[in-house]
Amino acid sequence: xxxxxxxxxxxxxxxGLSSRPELQMYLFLLFFIVYLMxxxxxxxxxxxxxxxxxxxxxxxFFLANLSILELSYTTCVIPQxxxxxxxxxxxxxxxxxxxxxxxxxxxxIAECYILSVMAYDRYVAIRDPLRYxxxxxxGFCGGLAAGCWVGGFxxxxxxxxxxxxxxxxxxxxxxxxxxxxxxxxxxxxxxxSHVEMVMxxxxxxxxxxxxxxxTFSYAHIINVVLHIQSAQGRRKAFSTxxxxxxxxxxxxxxxxxLYIRPRSLSSPKYDKIISVFYVAFTPIFNPLIYSLRxxxxxxxxxxxxxxxxxT
Numbered sequence: 001x002x003x004x005x006x007x008x009x010x011x012x013x014x015x016g017l018s019s020r021p022e023l024q025m026y027l028f029l030l031f032f033i034v035y036l037m038x039x040x041x042x043x044x045x046x047x048x049x050x051x052x053x054x055x056x057x058x059x060x061f062f063l064a065n066l067s068i069l070e071l072s073y074t075t076c077v078i079p080q081x082x083x084x085x086x087x088x089x090x091x092x093x094x095x096x097x098x099x100x101x102x103x104x105x106x107x108x109i110a111e112c113y114i115l116s117v118m119a120y121d122r123y124v125a126i127r128d129p130l131r132y133x134x135x136x137x138x139g140f141c142g143g144l145a146a147g148c149w150v151g152g153f154x155x156x157x158x159x160x161x162x163x164x165x166x167x168x169x170x171x172x173x174x175x176x177x178x179x180x181x182x183x184x185x186x187x188x189x190x191x192x193s194h195v196e197m198v199m200x201x202x203x204x205x206x207x208x209x210x211x212x213x214x215t216f217s218y219a220h221i222i223n224v225v226l227h228i229q230s231a232q233g234r235r236k237a238f239s240t241x242x243x244x245x246x247x248x249x250x251x252x253x254x255x256x257x258l259y260i261r262p263r264s265l266s267s268p269k270y271d272k273i274i275s276v277f278y279v280a281f282t283p284i285f286n287p288l289i290y291s292l293r294x295x296x297x298x299x300x301x302x303x304x305x306x307x308x309x310x311t
Contacts, residue, residue, distance in 0.1 A: 041287030073107035110152030
C-alpha cells in the first residue's frame with residue numbers, strides 16, 4: 001500500500017514565498033537582480049583567481065571552490081523560483097523535486113566542508129608560516145578539496161535516498177519555494193523518525209563537526225596571534241582570518257538555525273525566511289566580504305580593470 005501511495009505522487013505544488021498575485025512580478029524582479037549579482041560576484045572571484053598568479057595560493061584555491069559551490073546551489077533553486085513567479089501553476093515533478101533536493105544538499109554540504117578546510121589553511125599559515133608551503137602543497141590541497149566534494153556526494157546521497165523512500169499520501173502541496181527536507185517531512189503520511197535520525201546523524205558530520213573543528217582552529221589561531229609581539233603583526237594575522245570568520249558566522253548561523261532544532265519548533269514561514277537568506281543573500285555577501293576586506297583581491301581587480309581599459 002505504501003509503495004502505491006508513493007508512486008501515485010507524480011508532482012508537487014510549491015506554494016512559493018507569497019500567494020499574492022500582485023507581488024509576483026516584484027518578487028521576480030528582486031530575485032532576478034539578486035541572481036545576477038550572485039553570478040557576477042562569484043564568477044568575478046573565480047576569474048580573478050584564475051587570471052592573477054598572485055592569487056595562485058591554497059587560500060584562494062579554496063575560495064574559488066567556495067564560489068563555485070555557491071554558484072551551483074543557487075542555480076539549483078533561483079531559476080526555478082523565477083519561473084514560478086511568472087507561472088500560474090507552480091508545480092515540480094517528483095523526480096525534479098528529488099534532483100533539486102539532492103543537488104542542493106550536495107553543494108551545500110560540500111560548502112560546509114570547504115569552510116572547515118579554509119579554517120585549517122589559515123591555522124597552518126599562522127601557526128607554522130615557515131613550513132606553510134610544504135604542508136599545504138598542491139597535492140594535499142587538491143586532496144582536501146576533492147574530499148569536500150566527495151563528502152557532499154556521500155551525505156546528500158544517503159539523505160536523499162532516506163527521504164524519498166517515504167510515502168507521500170496526504171497531499172502534494174509543499175509550503176516552500178524549493179524541495180527541502182523539513183517541508184517534505186510535513187507531507188509524509190508514514191513514520192519519519194528514521195529519516196529524522198538519519199538527518200540528525202548527518203547534521204553531526206556535516207554541521208556540528210565542521211563547526212567544532214573551525215572553533216578549535218580559531219581558538220588556536222587567537223592563542224598564536226596573542227603571542228605575536230608586534231601590534232602590526234597581530235593586526236595582519238587577524239586581517240587574514242577575519243573575512244573567512246565572517247563568512248563562517250553568517251553561513252553557519254543560518255544553516256544551524258534551520259536544521260539543528262526539534263521538528264515541533266519548525267514553522268513554514270520561519271523556514272522560508274531562513275532559506276531565502278541562505279540561498280539568495282549569503283552568496284552575495286561572500287564575494288563582497290572577501291573583496292572589500294582583502295588587499296590581494298582588490299589589487300587583482302585593479303589589474304583586471306587596468307587591462308580592460310588598455311584594450
